Every structure is written in structure tokens, then in C-alpha cells.
Amino acid sequence: MKFGHFDDKAKEYVITNPKTPYPWINYLGNEDFFSLISNTAGGYTFYKDAKFRRLTRYRYNNVPVDNGGKYFYINDGGDVWSPGWKPVKADLDNYSCAHGMSYTRITGERNGVEAEVTYFIPLGTWAEVQKVKLKNTSGATKKLKFFSFIEWCLWNAEDDMQNLQRNLSTGEVEVEGSVIYHKTEFKERRNHYAFFSVNAPIQGFDTDRDTWKGTYNDFDRPDAVFEGEPRNSEAHGWSPCASHYLEIELAPGEEKDLTFVLGYIEVDKDNKWESKNVINKNPAKAVIERFDTVEKVDAELKKLSDYWSKLLSTYELTSGDEKLDRMVNIWNQYQCMVTFNMSRSASFFETGIGRGMGFRDSSQDLIGFVHQVPERARERIIDIASTQFEDGSAYHQYQPLTKRGNHTLGGGFNDDPLWLILSTTDYIKESGDMGILDEMVPYDNDESKATTHFEHLKRSFYFTVNNLGPHGLPLIGRADWNDCLNLNCFSEDPNESFQTTGNKKGFTAESLMIAGSFVLYGKEFIKLCQVLGKDDDAAEAQKHVDAMIEAVKKDGWDGEWYLRAYDYYGKKVGSSENEEGKIFIESQGFCGMAGIGVEDGLVHKSMDSVKEHLDCEYGIVLQQPAFTKYYIEYGEISTYPAGYKENAGIFCHNNPWIMIAEAQIGNGDRAFEYYRKVAPAYLEEISDLHKVEPYVYCQMIAGKDAFKPGEGKNSWLTGTAAWNYVAITQYILGVKPDYNGLSINPSIPSKWDGYKITRRFRGATYHIEVSNPSHVSNGVSSMEVDGKTIEGCIVPIQPEGTEVTVKVTLGK
Numbered sequence: 082m083k084f085g086h087f088d089d090k091a092k093e094y095v096i097t098n099p100k101t102p103y104p105w106i107n108y109l110g111n112e113d114f115f116s117l118i119s120n121t122a123g124g125y126t127f128y129k130d131a132k133f134r135r136l137t138r139y140r141y142n143n144v145p146v147d148n149g150g151k152y153f154y155i156n157d158g159g160d161v162w163s164p165g166w167k168p169v170k171a172d173l174d175n176y177s178c179a180h181g182m183s184y185t186r187i188t189g190e191r192n193g194v195e196a197e198v199t200y201f202i203p204l205g206t207w208a209e210v211q212k213v214k215l216k217n218t219s220g221a222t223k224k225l226k227f228f229s230f231i232e233w234c235l236w237n238a239e240d241d242m243q244n245l246q247r248n249l250s251t252g253e254v255e256v257e258g259s260v261i262y263h264k265t266e267f268k269e270r271r272n273h274y275a276f277f278s279v280n281a282p283i284q285g286f287d288t289d290r291d292t293w294k295g296t297y298n299d300f301d302r303p304d305a306v307f308e309g310e311p312r313n314s315e316a317h318g319w320s321p322c323a324s325h326y327l328e329i330e331l332a333p334g335e336e337k338d339l340t341f342v343l344g345y346i347e348v349d350k351d352n353k354w355e356s357k358n359v360i361n362k363n364p365a366k367a368v369i370e371r372f373d374t375v376e377k378v379d380a381e382l383k384k385l386s387d388y389w390s391k392l393l394s395t396y397e398l399t400s401g402d403e404k405l406d407r408m409v410n411i412w413n414q415y416q417c418m419v420t421f422n423m424s425r426s427a428s429f430f431e432t433g434i435g436r437g438m439g440f441r442d443s444s445q446d447l448i449g450f451v452h453q454v455p456e457r458a459r460e461r462i463i464d465i466a467s468t469q470f471e472d473g474s475a476y477h478q479y480q481p482l483t484k485r486g487n488h489t490l491g492g493g494f495n496d497d498p499l500w501l502i503l504s505t506t507d508y509i510k511e512s513g514d515m516g517i518l519d520e521m522v523p524y525d526n527d528e529s530k531a532t533t534h535f536e537h538l539k540r541s542f543y544f545t546v547n548n549l550g551p552h553g554l555p556l557i558g559r560a561d562w563n564d565c566l567n568l569n570c571f572s573e574d575p576n577e578s579f580q581t582t583g584n585k586k587g588f589t590a591e592s593l594m595i596a597g598s599f600v601l602y603g604k605e606f607i608k609l610c611q612v613l614g615k616d617d618d619a620a621e622a623q624k625h626v627d628a629m630i631e632a633v634k635k636d637g638w639d640g641e642w643y644l645r646a647y648d649y650y651g652k653k654v655g656s657s658e659n660e661e662g663k664i665f666i667e668s669q670g671f672c673g674m675a676g677i678g679v680e681d682g683l684v685h686k687s688m689d690s691v692k693e694h695l696d697c698e699y700g701i702v703l704q705q706p707a708f709t710k711y712y713i714e715y716g717e718i719s720t721y722p723a724g725y726k727e728n729a730g731i732f733c734h735n736n737p738w739i740m741i742a743e744a745q746i747g748n749g750d751r752a753f754e755y756y757r758k759v760a761p762a763y764l765e766e767i768s769d770l771h772k773v774e775p776y777v778y779c780q781m782i783a784g785k786d787a788f789k790p791g792e793g794k795n796s797w798l799t800g801t802a803a804w805n806y807v808a809i810t811q812y813i814l815g816v817k818p819d820y821n822g823l824s825i826n827p828s829i830p831s832k833w834d835g836y837k838i839t840r841r842f843r844g845a846t847y848h849i850e851v852s853n854p855s856h857v858s859n860g861v862s863s864m865e866v867d868g869k870t871i872e873g874c875i876v877p878i879q880p881e882g883t884e885v886t887v888k889v890t891l892g893k
């Protein structure tokens with residue numbers, strides 16, 4: 082069952098039934114200032130950091146699940162309703178919510194009044210604009226009482242929920258004209274405030290939440306709205322809010338536009354006040370003025386739309402399969418930008434107060450985003466590397482506001498350092514910017530310890546070399562990519578975190594996932610050294626990579642697949658000898674992508690085992706058989722019920738590793754079959770089962786052992802976005818940046834006739850046409866660039882500003 086439809090031309094998903102199986106959300110904002118918005122206008126806004134600079138309040142774990150947001154209410158002669166259906170939930174004659182590229186447009190109609198609200202954050206602006214259009218579609222004059230509503234958060238979202246004995250006394254506001262200012266803690270250490278304005282005279286307002294709605298009412302039944310009378314309340318402590326009240330008269334057919342602006346202002350310490358206790362409002366007024374007419378607002382919307390069209394045109398596919406085209410051209414790229422911005426911080430499953438930017442998460446997010454805005458990827462790489470320790474290891478996470486490593490979580494996830502090699506080499510291949518390697522980058526943010534970025538990569542590589550276990554395989558530490566495989570944790574206390582508890586010294590447990598990653602990114606490191614002419618470094622690194630390959634072949638191969646790990650006792654994990662958890666996806670993916678033992682058929686065998694044991698109707702599950710009891714020596718992975726999350730759920734994040742490994746050995750049919758199973762656009766018809774948004778990937782789909790196989794969870798913020806984008810564009814469709822050009826090596830379903838791609842790369846545009854006359858999956862038989870045949874499958878870098886036509890023919 083569907084709850085809406087794709088509009089590819091407008092790059093929108095249009096929801097037509099407000100009762101989606103779960104709130105289906107969108108993100109506003111591209112840099113610094115962001116909002117989350119659901120299809121019924123739920124959500125919140127923050128500046129840079131969803132924990133430390135939350136502008137508006139939002140309650141997670143709420144009942145109902147999505148309550149609180151950027152609400153509007155219309156009182157039409159006593160009949161009260163909201164354009165987004167919620168919060169009032171009065172039936173609407175028409176409803177739609179179009180989630181587009183960084184904007185959301187919600188339209189509701191009832192009894193001859195149509196209200197359309199477009200929410201967006203203009204480029205380069207620390208403010209959310211809400212453009213409201215009210216139309217009288219009836220034959221009689223309408224006298225409407227119109228209310229806006231948001232609830233202020235007292236900045237630190239975590240403290241806001243906890244420290245009520247203080248917080249219920251600190252709230253402060255100012256109202257001037259049609260602008261409501263939120264200035265809690267401004268008089269002490271905060272040099273920032275927020276405001277909510279409307280570009281029309283108001284006939285009343287409220288800033289004290291409970292006075293406005295009545296202490297015992299919910300957002301669906303505010304007294305002021307239902308009685309049609311604002312209270313003009315001024316908040317002193319308790320819960321400050323901002324609600325404008327406007328009386329609007331509309332003749333039959335008449336339309337009125339209003340613009341609301343929800344903004345954030347930082348002021349100089351010396352320039353905070355206009356007069357005693359009156360804040361300096363000039364900077365806010367300047368922002369408000371930028372959006373005070375409908376023409377100005379429309380111009381900003383147009384800029385935003387042009388910005389996205391340009392970004393997305395970096396890679397454009399025409400395949401004849403509309404679902405594939407919309408994933409590749411629109412939604413997957415869009416989600417890559419969002420995950421790049423948010424890492425794992427703020428979604429409807431991540432509360433914004435738990436996780437910040439992850440060392441491994443952000444490194445991976447970057448590989449799906451780097452082609453869009455390489456300069457931002459560069460900055461991110463330096464931020465990440467700055468949280469590395471001198472021995473090459475790293476903080477697992479850092480806060481976006483401070484860019485400092487998160488001490489509570491600390492480090493010790495031994496896969497972390499290697500991801501930096503991936504993100505940096507992908508960045509250089511995309512941009513050609515070798516200069517990043519000479520940047521001086523600190524360790525643990527201490528400038529006095531800075532070295533070149535190249536040295537950071539070297540230390541990332543040697544961190545693994547210096548941390549090998551008894552079989553010459555990498556020690557796992559707290560965990561590798563799988564945060565829940567905690568082989569040194571041994572926790573019996575339910576109050577301990579699996580991620581930070583290490584009850585055993587980590588000198589024995591080894592990871593085959595890191596082994597694969599070391600070979601894969603070790604080879605990348607070697608190639609980089611060669612490109613730089615650092616032949617000694619390359620030769621030295623090669624020895625370590627060769628040794629790792631041998632170690633995997635000797636002690637990491639189980640006969641039909643790669644082992645997953647050795648546990649603390651030196652026992653095999655992910656072996657046919659185990660009772661449960663005999664085969665895991667991560668080591669098949671990583672050792673497979675690294676091509677370990679491919680010459681002896683190991684990769685082929687491993688892929689066949691994945692097909693046989695892990696594949697199911699909805700994707701590839703993480704391991705089999707699922708754990709049915711708690712294994713203290715494995716940690717969190719065995720705590721989940723069978724079929725969920727890391728315990729044999731379909732972790733969409735590592736499905737593309739298998740797609741890539743399959744594509745590399747020429748199995749285009751299988752690679753694409755796996756792609757289709759998890760790509761959301763192909764799941765739209767089963768939205769009622771899938772539950773989460775059909776336009777973005779989710780982290781996990783319940784696996785075959787689950788109560789409800791196929792049900793998705795944790796949508797939006799997941800490495801799934803970047804990896805699936807890389808799998809489809811670089812390995813299946815086969816267009817991949819390299820140091821010296823654009824490599825083209827497709828691995829596709831054999832029945833495909835061909836497809837076209839336009840790729841902008843280092844300033845030139847490549848029009849690529851792939852044809853498959855003999856219906857093979859893989860193998861370029863000829864390639865022509867502007868009519869000239871070239872050898873191999875790399876199109877050399879073309880001069881900036883030029884356009885070339887590349888004709889690729891597949892065949893034997």
C-alpha cells in the first residue's frame with residue numbers, strides 16, 4: 082500500500098495521506114542551521130548541534146510519537162483545524178505534504194479555505210522561513226483567526242529535559258511589534274538569542290505555553306485558539322513559546338501571503354544590549370528584512386532549487402528504469418548530503434543528544450557526498466583527523482559545535498583509523514587536490530602536536546600494524562564496524578554500556594572485518610604513496626599488506642567463507658563450528674571487496690555462501706543463525722531479539738559491500754538483485770509493511786528471523802546512503818573517479834541493453850553511453866572518447882570547461 086507518490090520532475094515525494102505508518106520526515110538546511118520536519122509539521126530546529134544549540138523543543142519517546150512542531154491553527158468561525166492535519170486532526174477535504182530538496186510544502190483544505198505552508202531554510206541563512214498562503218476557495222467571505230505556534234527549547238536539549246528545578250525559572254522573552262524574541266540566559270553567558278516573526282501586524286500573541294493552551298490541554302486543543310482569543314501572555318520562567326495571532330479576512334477567491342521567520346542570532350559580547358535588559362535586535366531585523374515580501378521569499382526558494390539542480394547534475398543517469406533513476410539522480414544523493422550534515426546526530430530515531438559526528442560514520446558518509454561539494458568534504462576530513470590520537474587511534478565521536486572529541490565515549494574502536502584513508506583517497510580522486518596531504522593537522526585538537534595530513538594517514542595504517550593479535554590479524558578493541566560485537570566487554574551489569582565497558586584486556590580478540598579493511602585501504606595507501614613517488618613507504622606498506630593477506634588465508638578462512646573474528650579465548654566466531662552465528666556478512670564484504678584469495682576462488686565461494694545462508698526476500702541479513710541467547714563473550718550483538726539490528730537483521734549499510742564484491746568479480750546480475758531489494762523506491766508498494774519513508778534508506782530492515790520480516794527502522798541517518806550510492810554508481814553502473822581520470826567498468830544485469838550517464842568531474846563534463854549488445858554483465862570490449870578509441874577503461878582527465886562523449890561497449 083502506498084501513502085503518496087514520487088514526482089520526479091519536481092524532485093518531490095508527495096504524501097497524500099497524513100496517517101503514514103510512521104512520521105515521514107524531511108530535513109531543511111544545508112549548512113550550519115537545520116530543521117527536521119514531519120509530514121504533519123512535527124519536528125524542531127537547531128544551530129549546528131542538535132544537543133547544544135536547540136532552538137525549539139521536541140519530545141522524543143512521546144505519545145503519540147510525533148507531537149510538537151511548527152504548527153499553525155485556523156479558527157474559521159469556531160471550526161478549528163490545522164493545515165498539516167496535526168495537531169488538531171480535524172478531517173481535511175484535501176491534504177498533501179511534498180517533501181522536496183531541503184524544503185517541505187504542506188497543504189490542507191477545509192470548508193473552503195486552503196492553507197499552504199512552505200518550510201525552508203534559505204541558503205547561507207540561520208533562519209527557517211515559513212511561507213504561508215491562505216486562499217478562500219468558497220463563495221462567501223471568510224473571517225479567519227490565525228495562530229502560529231512553536232515552543233522554545235532552553236538551548237541545551239539534554240539539560241532542557243532534565244534540570245527542571247532550574248529551567249522552569251530561567252525562561253525570558255521580549256515582544257516587539259510582530260516579533261517574539263527568546264532570550265533565556267542571554268544576560269549571563271550566552272551571546273545568542275532566537276526570534277520568531279511574521280511580516281504583518283499582529284492582533285495578539287502568546288509567549289507562555291500553558292497560559293496559551295491551558296495547563297491540562299495538549300497541542301491539539303489550545304484554549305486560546307479554540308476560544309479565538311490570544312492571552313498576550315509574557316513568559317517568566319515555566320515554558321516559553323511563541324504564538325502570533327492574526328485576524329484575516331478573505332473575500333471569495335482571495336489569497337493572502339504571510340511570511341514567518343524563525344531565526345538565530347549571535348552578537349558580539351560588547352554589543353548585546355540596546356538598553357538595560359533590552360536585547361540588541363538590529364541583527365534580527367536585518368534577517369527579517371531579507372524575507373519581508375513574497376517576491377524575496379520566492380527568489381530564495383528559486384535559489385535553493387537551482388542549487389540542488391546543479392548539485393544533482395554532477396551525476397545523472399538515464400536507464401529506462403524510473404525507480405533506479407530516481408534513486409541515483411535524486412533521493413540517494415539527497416540523503417547523502419543529509420547524512421554528511423548530520424552524521425548520526427538528529428533524526429526521528431537519533432535524539433540529537435546522544436551521538437555526535439562519528440569518526441567512522443562521517444568518513445563513510447563522505448564517500449557518497451564528496452562529488453557534490455568537495456570543499457566541504459575537505460573541511461570535514463581535517464575536522465575528523467584532528468580528533469585522532471598520536472598513535473593513529475581516534476575518538477569514536479566528536480561534537481559538531483566544538484569539533485572536540487567526545488570523552489565519555491572515548492576511543493578503542495580499532496577499525497576507526499582506516500576509514501580516514503578511504504575518505505581522503507576518495508576526496509583526492511574526486512578533486513585532484515593533493516594539497517590536503519600537506520595540511521598541518523593536530524592530534525586530539527592540540528595544535529602543538531600537528532603533523533601533515535599524510536602523516537595522519539600513515540599513522541592510521543600503522544595503527545593496525547602495531548595492534549595485531551595472536552594470528553597476525555587485527556585486534557578488535559571495543560568493536561570494529563559492528564559496534565555490537567563486543568569481544569572484550571563481558572558485561573553482567575545491565576547498567577553498563579556495551580560500547581564503553583572493557584572488562585578484559587584486548588590482547589587476543591581479532592577481527593576479520595578489520596583485516597579485510599586493512600588490505601583494502603592498505604592497498605589504497607600504497608597506491609597513494611606510489612602516486613606521490615614515496616616508493617619506500619609503498620614498499621614497506623606492501624610487506625604488511627602481503628602479510629595480512631597470508632594471515633587471512635591461513636587463519637581467517639573457514640572453508641566456505643571468511644571467519645568473522647577470534648574471541649577473547651581465541652575461539653572462532655562466524656565458523657561452521659559455531660552453533661549460532663556461523664557466518665557473518667561483514668568479513669565476506671570486506672575480505673571480498675579487498676579481493677583476498679580471489680585467485681584461489683575464495684571470493685567467489687564466499688559470495689555463494691552469502692547467497693545461500695544470508696540472502697532473504699528483503700535483503701541480506703547480518704549473520705546466521707541468529708543468536709537465541711545472551712553470549713557474554715560476544716556482547717551487545719546477542720542482546721537483540723533474533724532478526725533485529727545486528728542480530729541477523731538486514732543491516733542495509735553492509736548489503737552494498739556484498740554488491741561491490743559481486744560486481745568486482747563480474748556478477749552484475751546478483752549485484753543488482755541485492756541493490757533492488759533494499760533500495761527504498763522499489764519498496765514503495767509495500768510501505769505499510771516497510772513503515773519508514775519510501776524515498777530514503779533506513780539502517781535496518783527486520784530479517785527473516787524477526788516477528789515482522791521486511792519492516793524498516795532507523796531511517797535517514799545511516800552509512801547505507803553513502804555505500805549504496807557508491808555501489809550503484811561506481812561499481813554496478815561503473816563510473817568511478819581515479820587519480821588520473823574517470824574509470825568506467827560496469828557490472829550490470831546481463832539483460833540490460835545499456836544506459837547513459839552525464840558526469841561532471843574536475844570541471845569537465847563526460848557524456849557516457851554504455852551499450853551492451855551481447856548482453857554480458859561485465860567487461861569493456863571497446864571505449865571511444867570523442868570518436869577516438871582508447872586502451873583500457875580510464876578516460877583521461879579532460880580540460881576544465883570541456884564536454885566529451887564517451888562510448889563504451891561491453892562484450893567478450
Ligand code: BGC
Pocket residue numbers: 425439441442561562563564565727
Ligand atoms: C553505527 C555504526 C556502526 C553500525 C553497526 C550504526 O548505528 O552508526 O557506526 O558501524 O551501527 O553497529
